[in-house]
Amino acid sequence: MKKILTLALASLLFASCNKPKELNIATVSPSDAVTEVMMSRRxxxxxxxxxxxxxxxxxxxxxxxxxxxxxxxxxxxxxxxxxxxxxxxxxxxxxxxxxxxxxxxxxxxxxxxxxxxxxxxxxxxxxxxxxxxxxxxxxxxxxxxxxxxxxxxxxxxxxxxxxxxxxxxxxxxxxxxxxxxxxxxxxxYPNETPEAKPRTMDKIRYME
Ligand SMILES: Cc1cc2nc3c(=O)[nH]c(=O)nc-3n(C[C@H](O)[C@H](O)[C@H](O)COP(=O)(O)O)c2cc1C
Structure with missing residues (x-):
């Protein structure tokens, strides 16, 4: 199941134009692929x-x-x-x-x-x-x-x-x-590649 997910996500990433960036289909994990999609989106x-x-x-x-x-x-x-x-x-x-x-x-x-x-x-x-x-x-x-x-x-x-x-x-x-x-x-289909806007982690507080 993990392998299928990995291949599916990796091929999705390969199918895209310039972004998100291409990941190595042999080594990418589902977690890396999902993280890349979330972090590269603008x-x-x-x-x-x-x-x-x-x-x-x-x-x-x-x-x-x-x-x-x-x-x-x-x-x-x-x-x-x-x-x-x-x-x-x-x-x-x-x-x-x-x-x-x-x-x-x-x-x-x-x-x-x-x-x-x-x-x-x-x-x-x-x-x-x-x-x-x-x-x-x-x-x-x-x-x-x-x-x-x-x-x-x-x-x-x-x-x-x-x-x-x-x-x-x-x-x-x-x-x-x-x-x-x-x-x-x-x-x-994008005609621009905007930079990421700054984000803060200050809104997060771990409670004791
Ligand atoms: C609820 C909501 C409403 C938004 N409305 C607009 C909008 O009216 N016009 C616009 O250009 N962008 C709009 N945005 C996009 C935000 O400006 C954008 O997500 C934010 O600046 C962060 O940039 P990023 O999405 O590139 O990370 C909206 C986003 C959200 C979540």
Missing amino acids: SIRSYKDSLISRETLDEILKCGVNAPNGRNIQAYEIRVLSPAMIDSITKAVVKDNPQIGQRKGFRNIFVDAPCVLCIAYDTTYDMSQVDCGLLGENIILSAWSKGIGSCCLGSSARWIKDSPSARPYLQKMDFTEGYELLYCIGLG
């Missing part, structure tokens, strides 16, 4: 034009829904936006907030990602936002292991919810009653 805000295939996206989403979640209720809903919807939502949000479209090279309100997921949480379940976060992290790490970059987007969800012109598109997402858009994830 938020991507510049993407190549190439699109993610439906098959690859399905694999990524399958990893997403395999995340731990409260009582296995899976208290989230996901919408994969079509390119037409990305454009329409962008136009609607920019109509109400013209300054958003003034960024140099602006393509859309999802840091220009060619693929966008909208994730909604169950407002009646106190752990639903945790479910949504874990779902998203699995999606993001699975994508990264395949050489696909991503950016978790709180601002895009806020803009959609706050823009009267975007309301019809929010309705079109047709989330179940009681569910509310929480955040978006932009996905696509």
